[in-house]
Amino acid sequence: NAGVTQTPKFQVxxxxxxxxxxxxxxxxxxxxxxxxxxxxxxxxxxxxxVGAGITDQGEVPNGYNVSRSTTExxxxxxxxxxxxxxxxYFCASRFPAGxxxxxxxxxxxxxxxx
Amino acid sequence: TQLLEQSPQFLxxxxxxxxxxxxxxxxVFSSLQWYRQEPGEGPVLLVTVVTGGEVKKLKxxxxxxxxxxxxxxxxxxxxxxxxxxxxxxxxxxxxxYKYIFGTGTRLKVLA
Numbered sequence: 500n501a502g503v504t505q506t507p508k509f510q511v512x513x514x515x516x517x518x519x520x521x522x523x524x525x526x527x528x529x530x531x532x533x534x535x536x537x538x539x540x541x542x543x544x545x546x547x548x549v550g551a552g553i554t555d556q557g558e559v560p561n562g563y564n565v566s567r568s569t570t571e572x573x574x575x576x577x578x579x580x581x582x583x584x585x586x587x588y589f590c591a592s593r594f595p596a597g598x599x600x601x602x603x604x605x606x607x608x609x610x611x612x613x
Numbered sequence: 614t615q616l617l618e619q620s621p622q623f624l625x626x627x628x629x630x631x632x633x634x635x636x637x638x639x640x641v642f643s644s645l646q647w648y649r650q651e652p653g654e655g656p657v658l659l660v661t662v663v664t665g666g667e668v669k670k671l672k673x674x675x676x677x678x679x680x681x682x683x684x685x686x687x688x689x690x691x692x693x694x695x696x697x698x699x700x701x702x703x704x705x706x707x708x709x710y711k712y713i714f715g716t717g718t719r720l721k722v723l724a
Contacts, residue, residue, distance in 0.1 A: 530710065
């Protein structure tokens with residue numbers, strides 16, 4: 500199993516450009532999510548999905564779109580990049596275990612918007 | 614907005630010392646997790662606690678969930694340089710499908 504994979508690892512965008520961050524998992528997990536991590540702010544949930552065709556907003560959804568056409572893939576789209584979206588983005592997937600969940604994170608995408 | 618406050622924010626200790634990291638909230642959580650994150654990598658799950666008062670041990674790490682399920686602690690015995698990293702707690706409110714993360718405790722263990 501590759502676990503959770505993310506591409507690209509690094510990306511530099513100019514303000515106003517759009518792009519898609521890719522995320523894939525091979526563990527057949529129904530639940531997937533996107534977080535951003537900024538210094539001193541921990542991880543904040545952007546969007547999540549409880550299964551193919553079902554997505555919902557997290558804490559900080561503005562400026563981002565998601566779709567979930569398959570169980571494996573959960574891409575995050577930046578519609579018009581802004582400097583405030585400079586951050587490290589993590590994708591995660593999880594499954595129920597022991598009354599809670601086991602959650603696995605990808606290696607992250609470091610995005611800089613100039 | 615739910616908040617999870619972690620303390621201390623930074624901790625630098627000598628190898629062999631003990632330490633405790635705290636995670637506090639005014640919200641009740643159905644489950645709480647602890648992660649460790651190393652530079653350039655994603656967080657790695659250490660433990661999930663789901664029952665108020667629950668204590669879990671993972672080698673030299675002891676995790677406790679508060680009786681009211683609003684707080685948690687992570688205690689490390691005889692810290693080693695390999696324990697260095699960012700420790701994050703994350704709590705889920707029942708039925709929300711969302712984990713809220715704390716701001717993290719950055720630990721450095723000096724040899």
